[in-house]
Amino acid sequence: MSLNANGARPRRHTVVAIVEDKPGVLQRVAGLFRRRGFNIESLAVGHSEFAGLSRMTIIVDGAGAPVEQVQKQLYKLVDVVKVNDLTSEDAVERELALLKVRCNNVNRHELLEIAGVFRADVVDMATGSLVLQAVGDADKINGLIRMCEPYGIRELSRTGVIAMTRGQKTTTVHESEPEAIARVHQSQGRRVESAELPFSSD
Amino acid sequence: MVRMTGSQILLECLQREGADTIFGYPGGVVLPLYDTLPQFPAIRHVLVRHEQGAAHMADGFARASGRTGVCLATSGPGATNLVTGIATSFLDSTPMVAITGNVARTLLGKDGFQEADITGITQPITKHNYLVMRAENIAMAVREAFHIARTGRPGPVHVDIPKDVFQEEAEFEWPDELSLRGYRPTTRGHAGMIRRAAEAINAAERPIVIAGHGVVWGEATDELVALAEKADIPVITTFLGIGGFPETHPLSYGFLGMHGMYHANMAADEADVVVGIGMRFDDRAMGRFSDFNPGATIVHIDIDPAEIGKNLPTAVPVVGDVKRVLPDLAERLEARDRSPWLRWIDGVREEHPSLEIRETRRLIPQQIIRALYEETEGRAVLATGVGQHQMWAGQHYFYDSPRKLISSGGLGTMGFELPAAIGAQIAVPDAEVWAICGDAGFQMTMQELAVCVDERLPVRIAIMNNGYLGMVRQWQELFYDENFVSVAVTQPDFRALAAAYGIPALRVETRAEVLPAIREARATDGPILIDFHVDQEENVWPMVPAGASLAETIEAPAKELAR
The missing domain is CATH 3.40.50.1220 (TPP-binding domain)
Structure with missing residues (x-):
């Protein structure tokens, strides 16, 4: 069990899972969290360095359950190949956010100044609003949001955190599947082009 | 390589996995599979009367023999009827492969006739599940399903196959090699x-x-x-x-x-x-x-x-x-x-003797279980339902070897007893199998009596008939101020019911009739039912009240011992 500087169990955990890229795997993971009462703060999924494997970064609120149980339960899913808790690792955590903020000719320059401080890019500008794109850890995004709130945030979209350890250490799978088996696994549960199929409701 | 239909591939794979028995029920989308069954005479298909029975039979088959049980149902209601049995297997970690048909691939997700998202439904109650979208993938799915079901901590695996995949042709190749990088049970201790x-x-x-x-x-x-x-x-x-x-x-x-x-x-x-x-x-x-x-x-x-x-x-x-x-x-x-x-x-x-059977003129289930133990010299297989009779069957029969007590301990599924006993009898034909039933639970799956007749199974059915949902009644008596609500059960005449299926039956109302009835049942070649009219208000002791600790175990109160 990893402890933080105060000797307390950290509340927020960053769990990375490498999973088979198949239909239904997201539901399996989400269903597991719901069923066991683990709280997800954010979940981000995308391709990993290998075809056929996806990488999930899950921010877990550890107040609900010990994160050790979260890891073990994830491992029980056949489609989950590897799980790592990066909370106590030296890791980079990043999130991307888009904010549409209300503005006018008078206060636009103030907003641009705030964006500059947070190194947020302006990706759209209109007479009554602008869209900022910010990348950073959760603290930085939260800071930008707080600063923009007085102007009026019309829309906010966050990707959820993704994470990676610094240095040589990796969260990766070193085992590739034989080609024939990989072909079966990757087509498992996937819809076949419907044009190929006969229609049969009898 | 040989070209085969999906149905043929499935049955060929089941045969290669050693599955010689399928508990199933036909329906629209599995018709292509049933059409192919006669081509595989080594596979015995047991026609159940409700799909829940099929799942429990596969489970009882597995528990009695250690082999993986197989059940089969059609899409929609057929598949959802399996759910209780799959969950029962999951909570008790028994190896089972459940196969369902689904609507044709073009109709999936269109809410057509008899469509249910059954893999979505079984996902939290299976060790793993599959939706097989190509006939060429059936062999690998079946191979993996059996591997996952019976290795590590055993459990049920569900394989769902759309109708037109049964009909589709593909090259059949038995996968010699398995590779599941996400599934590697640890067997050797650190x-x-x-x-x-x-x-x-x-x-x-x-x-x-x-x-x-x-x-x-x-x-x-x-x-x-x-x-x-x-x-x-x-x-x-x-x-x-x-x-x-x-x-x-x-x-x-x-x-x-x-x-x-x-x-x-x-x-x-x-x-x-x-x-x-x-x-x-x-x-x-x-x-x-x-x-x-x-x-x-x-x-x-x-x-x-x-x-x-x-x-x-x-x-x-x-x-x-x-x-x-x-x-x-x-x-x-x-x-x-x-x-x-x-x-x-x-x-x-x-x-603090917990297993002493008190002297009383009443017919109490403890005496019956003990008499059965003595008569069978501990060699019978007992399949129980859930409730008071289940606990007495655990307490008053002594089991000297594994796989003799077959019971739903985790999920606590009433109605498990009769189909589980049927599955056990088929798995171990030479065993003396007794279904120890409650009168209420028996009525949940009693339609499977027909299977005993069809398959000529000598299952002995003993109903501990107290006219109540006994365990619920016990809790209402002890913890709900004797406020008895919805626990008295109206029953059919079980003897007449058995007779309707052509099954001989006895009724026992006194202590003196117990031994002769057990002896007659043991001597009967074929299924037989004994309706034991037991004391209505007998409670199971000792007891740890819900939410109490083991140290707070309570024993039978004196007034009950005097009954």
Whole structure:
């Protein structure tokens, strides 16, 4: 069990899972969290360095359950190949956010100044609003949001955190599947082009 | 390579996996499969009367024989009817492969006739599941399904196949090789942990082993006996662990839990080292977690790492297959004489006998179970439902070998008894199989009587008929101020019901009739039903009230003993 500087169990955990890229795997993971009462703060999924494997970064609120149980339960899913808790690792955590903020000719320059401080890019500008794109850890995004709130945030979209350890250490799978088996696994549960199929409701 | 239809591939694969029996029920989308069945005469198809029965039969088949049970249903309602049986198998970790048909691929997701998202439904109650979208993928899915179902911690695996995949042709190739990089059960225990476990046990004055279902499924009875004898450690079991350690062995102290033996509960509470083997520290066995023997050092040996520390803090975890771990552990244990500790438990057992059957003129189920034990010399297989009769069947019959008590301990599925007994009788044709039924649970699955007739199965059906949902009545009496609500059950005349199926039946109303009825049933070639009209208000003792700790086990009150 990893402890933080105060000797307390950290509340927020960053769990990375490498999973088979198949239909239904997201539901399996989400269903597991719901069923066991683990709280997800954010979940981000995308391709990993290998075809056929996806990488999930899950921010877990550890107040609900010990994160050790979260890891073990994830491992029980056949489609989950590897799980790592990066909370106590030296890791980079990043999130991307888009904010549409209300503005006018008078206060636009103030907003641009705030964006500059947070190194947020302006990706759209209109007479009554602008869209900022910010990348950073959760603290930085939260800071930008707080600063923009007085102007009026019309829309906010966050990707959820993704994470990676610094240095040589990796969260990766070193085992590739034989080609024939990989072909079966990757087509498992996937819809076949419907044009190929006969229609049969009898 | 040979070109075959999806149906042929499926049946060929089942045959290669050693599945010679399928419990199933046909329907629209599995018609192509049923059409192909006659081409595989080595596969016996048992036609059930409700798909729930098919799942329980496959489960009973597995529990009685150790082999993987197979059930089959059509899409939609057929598939959803399997759900209770799959969940029963999941909570008790038994190997099962459930196969369902689904609507044709072009219709999936269109809410067509008899479509249900059955893989979505079974996902949280299976070890793994598959939706097979190409005939060429069936072989690998079936191969993996059996592998996953019967290795590691066993469990049900569900394979869903759309109708037109059964009809599609593909090259058949048996996959010699398996590769599941996300599924690698740990079988060998960590040497350092085994050493620490041995140190803890060697240092113990009052160690106790709690053996669970994992000892049965790990086939580790001999290894457990050797370990217990070497270190002189008393062994108690969980309810599902019954038979995993021979109950007539001098070191056997029965089972613990809500209706476990008084001395077993006290011993678990008094021990200084508790060694859980192939069990999961379930609430029904352990009582209130926060008050389970706070002073004890817990050593936990199980094949599923997620069970370690799930319910109780574990001092020494050993993840591995008990059959491999126990000899390694026993080797490091000191031969010890622990007679003071054993005599202490013996003393509790003498002062608080849990298994004494009192003298009474009433016909009580305890007498019936004990009489059955004596008549069958402990050699019968008992499949039970859930409730009072289940607990009495656990208490008053003594099981000297595994796979003799077949019961839904985890999910607590009423109606399990008759179909499970049928599955057991088919798996082990020479066994004497008794379905020990409650009158209420029996009515949940009694349509399967027809299967006993169809398949000419000599299942002996004993109904403990008290006219009540007995366990619910007991709780209403004890914990709800005798406010009896919806517990009195109207029954059919079970003798007439059996007669309607052409099954002979007896009615027993007095003590004197018990033995002759059991003897007649044992002598009958074919199914027979005995309707035991037992005392209506008998309660199961001892009892740990819900939410109490094992130390708070209560025994039968004096007024009940005087009845």
